[in-house]
Amino acid sequence: MTSEPTHAEASQTGTLRGSIGVAGIVFLVIAAAAPLTAIGGALPVMIATGNGAGAPMAYIVAGVVLLVFSVGYAAMSRHMVDTGAFYSYVHKGLGRSMGLGAAALALLTYTAIQAAVYGLAASTLRDLVVEYGGPDIDWWAWALGLIAIVAVLGYRSIDLGAKVLAVLLVLEVGIILALSVAVFARGGAAGIDVVSFTPASFFSGSPGIALMFAIASFIGFEATAIYGEEARNPKRTVPIATYVAVIVIGVVYAVSSWAVVLAYGSADVAAAATADTAGLTFGAAALFMGDTASDIMLIMLVTSLFASLLAFHNAISRYVFALARQGVGPRSLARTHTRHGSPHRGSLFQTLSAVIVVGAFAIAGSDPVLELFTWMSGLATVSILVLMILTGVAIVAFFARSDVDKRWWHTRIAPVLGCIGLIVITGLVVDNFALLVGGSSVLATLLLVLVVLVFIAGVLISKLSAGKEVDRSEHEESRT
Secondary structure, X not given: OOOOOOHHHHOOEOOOOOOEOHHHHHHHHHHHHOHHHHHHHHHHHHHHHHHHHHHHHHHHHHHHHHXXXXXXXXXXXXXXXXXXXXXXXXXXXXXXXXXXXXXXXXXXXXXXXXXXXXXXXXXXXXXXXXXXXXXXXXXXXXXXXXHHHHHHHHHOOHHHHHHHHHHHHHHHHHHHHHHHHHHHHOOOOOOOOOHHHOHHHHOOOOHHHHHHHHHHOOOOOOHHHHOHHHEOOHHHHHHHHHHXXXXXXXXXXXXXXXXXXXXXXXXXXXXXXXXXXXXHHHHHHHHHHOHHHHHHHHHHHHHHHHHHHHHHHHHHHHHHHHHHHOOOOOHHHHEOOOOOOOOHHHHHHHHHHHHHHHHHHHHOOOOHHHHHHHHHXXXXXXXXXXXHXXXXXXXXXXXXXXXXXXXXXXXXXXXXXXXXXXXXXXXXXHHOHHHHOOOOHHHHHHHHHHHHHHHHHHHHHHHHHHHHHHHHHHHHHHHO
C-alpha cells in the first residue's frame, strides 16, 4: 500500500515562486553582462585588434540592434509567461521541434559562457591572491570554490540572489562611472572629443571584430523573460525590464568605453591598447583616480565575474526546469523547493554540469583564459546569435497567425529589422570567429559545427519524444 503524497510533495511540481520586480530583473540582466569585465577585458581587445578609438560606437550599434529586437520580444512577453524564454518563444512561434532545437542552443550558450567565466574568474582570483602575498593555488581549486558558493545561492530563492547581485552591481557600476567622471572632469589626455562616434572612426580598421565583442557583452539580456514566473505582474514587469536593461547596458558601455579612449587620447589609444591590452582600463584608473582606485577596480573585477556566474547559473537552472516541465528530461528536475520556490533540482543539475565542464579542462591541463575562457565564450557568442535570430522569426510567425496584437511596428517591422541586424552581426562574427577563439581555423570550424549539431540534436530529440508519445497513446487506446 502506498501513502498519499504530502502537501509539500504535491506542491513541488508546477510554477516557480518569487516577488522580484523590475529593478531586481534589471540587476540580474546587467550582472550577467558583467560591465566591468566588458570594459576591463573586452574593450581593450576591441581597441587593439578592432577599430581603435571607434570601439565605443560598436556598443551603440549593438545596443540599437538589440533594442529594436526587444520591441517584438517585449510585445510577445505580454501574451506568455514561461521561464523558458527564448525556447518558449520559438516553441510557440515555430513549433515543438524548432523549440527544442532552440532549447538545446540555449543550454549550450549558457553552459559555455558560464564555464568560460569560471576560467577567467578563477585565473583572476589566483593572480590577485598571489599579488597580495597569498598562496599560489591551482586555478581549478579557485573555480571549485566559486562553484560551491554559486551553488548555495542558486539553490535558494531568486529574491536572495537578486539582493546579492544588486549590492555587487551597484559597486561595480559605481567605480566604472567614477572613472568616467574623473576622465571627463580632467579633460582626458588631450581634451574631450567625439571622434569615437564618427563614421570614419567606426569603420576604420576591423569594425567587425569590435562589433563581435560588443554583442558578446550583451549575452544574458534574455533573462528579463526567464524570470517572468518569479516576477510581480510579469506582463508589465518583463517588457519594462527588457527595455531598461538594454538601454542601461548600452549607455554604460558606450560612455565608459569613451572615457577609456579619452584617457589615452583618440589618436594614441590604439597604440596603448596594443602595448598593454590587459592593463589598459586599470592603467586609466591609476592615471585619473590613483593606484588605490586601480587596485580596488581589479578586486571588483572578481566580484563582477562572480555576479555574472550567479546570473548565468540561475538562467540555466530555470531552462532545465522549463524543459523538464515540458516532459523533456527527468520530471524530477521540474520540482520546486517547498520553502524557497526555486528550481532547486535544476540548480543542482547545473552545478554538476559546471563541475564536469571545468573539470574536463582542468584534467586536460588547459589554460583557464587562453583556452577555457576563449573557446567557450566564442562558442556562446555564435550560439546566442543563432538563438536570437530563431526567436525573432518565431515572434513574426506568432503574430502573423494571431490577432492578439495588431501593432505593425511591434509585431512585424521591428522584429524583421531586428532579425536583419542580428543576421549581419552573425555574419561578421563567423567571418572573424577564428580570431575570437584564439586564431585556429580548425578549432573555429569544429566549434561552429558543434552549434549546428546541438541544434539538430534538439530537433531530433523532439521527433523521438513525439514518436514515443504517439506509441504510448496508441498502446493505451488498444488496451481500452
